[in-house]
Structure formats: structure tokens, C-alpha cells
Amino acid sequence: MKRYRSSIIVALLFFAIWQALAMYIDAMYILPSPTAILEKIWELKDILFLVHLPATLLITIEGLLISIVLGVVLAVAMNISERIQRALYPIVIVTQTVPITALAPIFILWFGYGIWSKVLVTVLITFFPITINVYDGLRSTRKDMEEILITYGASKKDIFMKLKFPASLPYFFSALKMAVPLSVVGAAVSEWLGAEAGLGYFSKRMMTQMDGAGVFAPIVILSLAALILVEILNVLENKIVKWRNEV
Incomplete structure (x- = not known):
């Protein structure tokens, strides 16, 4: 609990200021108070937690799993071959320059309002932070360590499994902790632009009602x-990357 004491104090102060400001403005459709939001969540808890939250989490988790596979594969491929790196790296960068609000309607046009467009x-x-971070992690190993392993007869597979893979794990978890909030945002934005369920869809529906x-x-x-998912990742990281805490 001591670990979160400062965060809790800052959060309580923030919500106290928000509550006071909302009471001063006194316009619920512009700035609802935290208490009003909690009352709304409690009032609509069944539909929010049993219908819309599962729909958004399904998109988030499926998107993350695909991004992990795609990002790791691209990172490993770029690390293995400099030619592949020169070919793929600019394309990976360019994918982040296209506005999501422009692509989301196209995906909906291609795949409909089902889950895959989202x-x-x-x-x-x-996939971008996962690809770049894992690639940087694989490149972070010291050349002299690789040369020592080669001297002892290690193959490329041995170097990857015993040196590069462990070195990339902290980068991988850092990438995941960046990707989780982004995945939640991506799911909500895609639902906002077109969906039949989900928290983004619900928020848009409430906006049309000036609620x-x-x-x-x-x-x-x-x-x-997002906070819960990131905390789960922190726990997993501490259990898997134990050696980093011992350094």
C-alpha cells in the first residue's frame, strides 16, 4: 500500500478539485462531478459491466495478441537481416503517420461493424511500440558478449536464446505497458466510429442524449x-525478469 500512497493522495486531490469545479460550474452536461459519474456507473452497472465492457475488452485483448505476434516477428526478422530491416523499418514508421480516424471508417467499410474492423x-x-522496443532490445546486447559465445562454439540460435532473448525481455514488457493503454484507446475510438456494443459506442450514445x-x-x-492490465503486466514482469531486480 505504501507503494501507491503518493498516487492515491494525488488522485484524491485531483478529484476534490474536480468535484469543486463541477459544483461551481453547475452544468452536468459540460462537466459532471465525480460523484455524479459514480452514481451513473452504479445505476447502469449491469449494462456497462456485463455488455459493453466485455465487448471492449475482447477487442483490446485480441488486438494486443495479434500485435504481440506481429510485432515480435517483425522485430526478430529485422534483427536477423539488415536487408529486411532496411525494407521494413520505413514501412513500420509510415503506418503511424496515417490518422486512425481516417482508416477506421475504411476498415468498417471493408469488414462491416463486426469485431474485426475494430x-x-x-x-x-x-504493434508499433512492440516492434520498435523489441527490436531495440535485441540490438542492446554487447558485441563482446556475442564474440565470447561464438568463441565457445555457440550457434546463432544459441546466441539468440541465451543472450538476445533475455536482453529483450525488459524492452518487451515496457512495450506492452505502452501498448495496453493504446489498445484501450484504439478499441474505444473504433467503437465510437461504428459499433453495436462497447464502451466507446455507449459513450457516443450518451453524448447524443447530452448526458x-x-x-x-x-x-x-x-x-x-487499463490500470489493472498494466499492473498485471508489472506483476508478470517482476516474476519473469527477476534478474533485473537483482542487478
């Missing part, structure tokens, strides 16, 4: 979901 939006947002608390309620839930 998963593709999430993948497009999240400020209803618009903010899914945002709060999305933020909490």
Missing part, C-alpha cells in the same frame, strides 16, 4: 481497466 484499428495502434455523466462513465471504466 481489432484492426487496435493492431495498427499497438455528461453517461459520457464520462465509460471513460472512467476504460481508465481503470
